[in-house]
Amino acid sequence: MEEVNLDLAGRELKIKTGELAHQADGAAVVSLGDTMVLATVVMSEKPREGVDFFPMMVNYEERFYAAGKIKGSRFIKREGRPSDEATLISRLTDRPLRPLFPKGMANDVQIICTVLSADAETSPAATAINAASTALCLAGLPFEGPVGAVSIGMIEDKLVVNPTYEQCKEGKLDLIVAGTKDAVTMVEAGAKEISEEIMLDAISLAHEHIRKICALQEEMKAKAGKELRKEVIINLPDDSVKEEVEKFITSEDLDGLYSSDKHEVHHHLDALTDKVKEKFQDKVANEEEGFWTEKAISELVDKIFKEYMRKNILENERRLDDRGLDDIRSxxxxxxxxxxxxxxxxxxxxxxxxxxxxxxxxxxxxxxxxxxxxxxxxxxxxxxxxxxxxxxxxxxxxxxxxxxxxxxxxxxxxxxxxxxxxxxxxxxxxxxxxxxxxxxxxxxxxxxxxxxxxxxxxxxxxxxxxxxxxxxxxxxxxxxxxxxxxxxxxxxxxxxxxxxxxxxxxxxxxxxxxxxxxxxxxxxxxxxxxxxxxxxxxxxxxxEVIPEPHKELSPYAPMITSHQVHPDQIRAVIGKGGETIQAITKECGVEIDIDDSGLVMITAPDQESGKKALEWVKKVTYVPVAGDVFEGKVVRLMDFGAFVEIAPGKDGLVHISQLDHKRVENVTDVVKLGDIVKVKLMEIDDQGRYNLSMKALMKRPGE
The missing domain is CATH 3.30.230.70 (GHMP Kinase, N-terminal domain)
Structure with missing residues (x-):
């Protein structure tokens, strides 16, 4: 087992190889703090036939155990298809590595980055890129690396290396830069309206640290790297074949492809390809494989046209649709x-x-x-x-x-x-x-x-x-x-x-x-x-079409009404077992969201249903005060009095002595279950009980 390390802006960056994944062509574990990513590289022994692209696959694999978590779904606990974040990091890892392989390489190369430990403070993205590059350096592939990657944040106008998730969220910049010791090869950034100069300063700072990471990978390669593998096949057209085709294709042929219409360009390109195939049909007919196949001819014509486009831009500043270099399309x-x-x-x-x-x-x-x-x-x-x-x-x-x-x-x-x-x-x-x-x-x-x-x-x-x-x-x-x-x-x-x-x-x-x-x-x-x-x-x-956002929402958009209640009143809105909030949403046809601060947000399809739901919420969260008068429903009868609901979920007692000015023998002589009566709140006792009175609202006999 080999190990190298360096101090990266106050945190230890460590590279290890030889302990895990022995059958992979290259394997490395890169750690930054408590975050550890294992990258493995395997290349096929034989090249893939008939491909006009480099068949490299990069997969970033999240493992919930890395963060000490079990997947949240009640029914599925195993990791499934890659999350969007995993897909984005797979792309992020691929982008700086792919340009550093020789053109025409046709062997399958698979890179798998598996997160073994995650500290939940910083993104493993840069660590994954560093691990993948190290594994490639160790695998004996024709890779012109190494590539280093660093994340940069900006807190209170100060650039920070290896920012935490929180710093990226609260700061002005969330940047990942990858590159070789000589130059930057990939940039990915989100920013809160920062200037070009700040962005360039951040990229420059990142590249300073990238050089150190590249040197560390080279140190590891010197210790444990494999010799260059011999079975790598580079599929490039033979120079003599290209020369023959180039002699046949005239500049007039290539100029005829210039157009602002994409389909017209492809149509003329196909016609030119057919013309070349017809010219060399004897060679195409006599060769099943190699550089005179129909597919090879198509790829070669395409390549010649691209080279002509490039030459025209470099020497004449002429673009495919005849725009100037700084011109924007219609x-x-x-x-x-x-x-x-x-x-x-x-x-x-x-x-x-x-x-x-x-x-x-x-x-x-x-x-x-x-x-x-x-x-x-x-x-x-x-x-x-x-x-x-x-x-x-x-x-x-x-x-x-x-x-x-x-x-x-x-x-x-x-x-x-x-x-x-x-x-x-x-x-x-x-x-x-x-x-x-x-x-x-x-x-x-x-x-x-x-x-x-x-x-x-x-x-x-x-x-x-x-x-x-x-x-x-x-x-x-x-x-x-x-x-x-x-x-x-x-x-x-x-x-x-x-x-x-x-x-x-x-x-x-x-x-x-x-x-x-x-x-x-x-x-x-x-x-x-x-x-x-x-x-x-x-x-x-x-x-010119819309100078500022419209002041009004679409009539088909839902309406949101906010109402602040005391946090202690949240339970009143929800009700026992959720019965209150369910009743409001069902009867009013609304959605209700409540945060921990007591902010109640009612989302309604129209103003009327929103208003109805808001009034309901106000009622259930209303805090009665002595002296308030209510119209309530008699909900319980006892020998000593009647309980009246003065608000949803709030009952008070009208003692038998408070039913009328005259003496009352039986409660049912004055009120019956379900009656709507007017009551006054006389006091809230030490236990929070509401003492109500009906007689306080009645005139005394003789008045």
Whole structure:
């Protein structure tokens, strides 16, 4: 067993190998404090045939035992399908690692990160990335790492390394950065409207610590790393094959593919591919496998076109749709697209079109999240859908995929800083973004569509949010071209996808993925500057349609009425066995939520039912005062008097001597069960009992 460690901002980061998972190609346990993540790497002995992508799978596995918990469901105690959080961390781990494998690698690689211990204070995400990178370094794969990862927070204008969950929630920044010792390769951030300079300072601080983590992994690799495995196969076209095809394809052929219409580009690309296949049909017909198969020719033509696109951008600053490098596609915004939903917005940028819908619900509709290391409620949530028709394809409809979860989370994170507090707006808010059409930047379209829908719904957001995706094409020798508002082909052919969202006050979310080995802070600074300019243009276009949130909610939205009661009165609202609250909700058709402070929130379908429920709550929580007069119902008869209900759940005694001024022999001579009588509260005795009088409201004989 080998072990190395370092001090990471006051906490011990420890790497161990050789103790667990001996049959994996590479295995490492990385600990930060009491959080421990085991990462294992296994590579297939043979490459997968006919694939045009690197078949790497990353799975982040939560284990409830890691936090000393048993799963909350009464019926299912075993961990099931990955939670959204686990899916997000799987994606987060994959993104900085994938670019560091050679192009054309076709062996299956599986990385599994299992949380063995969780301290419930900090997210295991960065630890999982560090563990996965270490395992890859030890496995003898052609991995150009190591990669280190660090989380950064901001508390009272001070940047903090390894912030706790609470610090991320209360602070202005929740950032994870991954990179090599030379450059940053991945950024994921949520922020409360911070400036570009603060964001860059945080990324720079993270990279300082990333260098130390990379050095620690290299130390471990020197001690326990395996030799490079020989069975790795790189599937790249033979240079001679590519040269033959390139000689046949003319620049006129490639120029003919340029268009702002995505389907037109693909149609002409297919026609060009058919032309190449026809030219080399003898070679294609005589080769069942290799570089002259029909599939290989298709991939090669696609690659040649992407290289031509890149060259055109680098040398001529010409983009696929003939926009300038800083130009944004045509913009369109609409609100109140749908009649019944509580709010809706349709945002379109070029061929990317997003329909966002807002639903307002009761406080009790909030999602209860029972996760491995923390339990919490989500009263604002965003869900993103990407149906196959949005790209003109016919595919099997499956469950929510990783991509949809990731895009939904990014759009949710972008808007959280401007969502009003529960005190100001007690509704649960659900936003759904439906991708109607996609040609790049659909997640940023979801941010803009959500802003429109929230404002249409009358949600008093603090400021509107817009988002934009930036791209990069680099020759690796110092020539870099930053692209504003990238479309699909530019995303696939480019070297960076840099998504930025924010208000006019600052950044609310940021996500960066790259396909090269890293980019400099200066290049990020330039990209952020151009992104800010682009966001402002988009925001101006949106505000022309709806400059501020509507003052009134939709007539179809529920109404919420708040009423504060003393915490001691909560039991009165609930009643014995819940009978009172159940009676109110059933008879009035409302939902009632009560917090520990005694704040009662009534969610009603209309004003009348809400008012009725509120009056009921006021009655059951009313605290009688001596001298008050009530009209009550006789509920019990005793020899010594009658009990009268003066409020729901509150009875008082009218002693026989208080029934009338004259002497009363039998209680039933004056009142009967069920009678409605007027009584006055004379006193509340030491035991809290109500002493009532009927005669106090009667005139004496002769008066």
């Amino acid at each position: 913009l369109s915004s609409k609100i109140r697209v749908l009649p019944r939903p509580h709010g809706s917005g349709l945002f379109q940028r070029g061929e990317t079109q997003i329909l966002s819908i807002v639903t307002l619900g009761s406080p009790g509709s909030a999602q209860i999240v029972d996760s491995m290391d923390q339990d919490y409620e989500r009263s604002y949530m965003h869900h993103y859908n990407f149906p196959p028709y949005s790209t003109g394809e016919a595919k099997m409809l499956r469950g929510t995929g990783r991509r949809e979860i990731g895009h939904g989370f990014l759009a949710e994170r972008a808007l959280i800083p401007v969502i009003p507090s529960k005190e100001d707006f007690p509704y649960t808010i659900r936003v759904v973004s439906e991708t109607m059409s996609c040609n790049g930047s659909s997640s940023m379209g979801a941010v803009c569509g959500s802003t429109l829908a929230l404002m249409d719904a009358g949600v008093p957001i603090k400021r509107p949010v817009s988002g934009i995706a930036m791209g990069l094409v680099t020759d690796g020798k110092g020539v870099n071209k930053i692209l504003t508002d990238i479309q699909g082909m530019e995303d696939f052919a480019g070297d960076m996808d840099f998504k930025v969202t924010g208000t006019r006050e600052g950044i609310t979310a940021l996500q960066m993925d790259i396909k090269v080995k890293g980019i400099s802070i200066e290049l990020m600074r330039e990209a952020l500057k151009k992104a800010n300019e682009g966001k402002e243009k988009i925001l101006q276009s949106m505000l």
